[in-house]
Amino acid sequence: MVPAVEVRGVEKRFGAVRALAGIDLAVEPGEFFALLGPNGAGKTTLISALGGLARADAGTLKVMGHDVIADYREARRALGIVPQELTFDPFFTVRETLELQSGYFGLRNNGAWIDSLLERLALASKAKANMRSLSGGMKRRVMVAQALVHRPAVIVLDEPTAGVDVELRQTLWEFIRELNVAGHTIVLTTHYLEEAQLLCNRIAMMKDGRIVALDRTAKLLSAFSERVLRVKLAGCDLPASLASSAEQKNGWWRIPIQDTAHVEDVLAKLRAAGAAVESLEVAEPELEEVFVKIMRRAPEARP
C-alpha cells in the first residue's frame, strides 16, 4: 500500500538552526496520526515542507505517492493543511474565501460541499460576514473549512484547537473523526496531549528536529506510564508496608497498581494500619507523563 505520507531523510536548516535533522516517517492511509513535540521541535517546518511551502535541504516527501516537488500539483491536491497561523484576506466574506479556495483547485460547482462545511463548522450564520469581523476562534474554523474545500485524502492540522472554545473543539473533533472514518488520513499536531491520546492511533514525538519516539498510542502508554492509585490521607502517614513503591506529589500518595485485586490489597493494608482515607481515585496512564519522560531521556541534538 502506498503510504499517505512518506518522509525520507528530510533535513532543513535555518542558518545555524537544524530545524529538521533527518526525518523518516510513513503514515498509512486511514491513520489518525499525532506529531507531538515541544515548541521549536520542527513540527511546523515538517508540515510546511510537506505542503511545498518550504523546501527541504535534503530528502524526499510524498503525499499519496506524489513527490511534493516533482509532482507538486498532485501532491497539493491530495493534501489539506490547516495552518497554525491565521492568514486570510480581510476583504472577502467567509463564503467568498471558500469559493476562492475552491477556484485554486479548479472546482466550480462546489457550493453544496461549502454549505456542508459551513454547517459542520458552525459557520453558517457567518457565511456573509467579512473575514476581518470574525473572532479568532471563528477565523480558525474558516482555516479548517478552507483546508477541506477540495476534500483532500490527507488532512494535516497544525494546532487546530489553539484559542478555540470547548464547544467548537468538540464539534471539530466530531467532524474530523467522521472524515477519518470515511477514509481520510489525519495528521495532527497539538499541545493538548489528552486530545492526541483520545484521537490518535499512532504518535511520533519530535525533539530538536529528530523523531525520538514513534509507536502506537496504546504501546507508548503501557511502556512509559502506569496506572496508579491516588490516595489522600487525613493527617496520618502512609503505612510502611506501602511506602516503598509510593511517591508523594501535591499532598497525594501515588501507588502503582497492576490490577483491581491490587487495589483491594492496598486498601486492606491502609485499613489494617488504621489510616484515615480522605480521597481516593484510580488514575489511568496519561500521555503527558509519557511525553515528559521521553523528552527528558532524549539527548539534546541541536545545532
Ligand SMILES: Nc1ncnc2c1ncn2[C@@H]1O[C@H](COP(=O)(O)OP(=O)(O)OP(=O)(O)O)[C@@H](O)[C@H]1O
Ligand atoms: N523561517 C524561519 N527562520 C528561521 N528559523 C526558523 C524559521 N522557521 C522555523 N525556524 C526555527 O526552526 C526550529 C523549528 O521550528 P518549528 O516552527 O518547526 O517548530 P514547532 O515544533 O512547530 O514549534 P511550535 O510547537 O512552537 O509550533 C525553531 O528553532 C525555529 O526557531
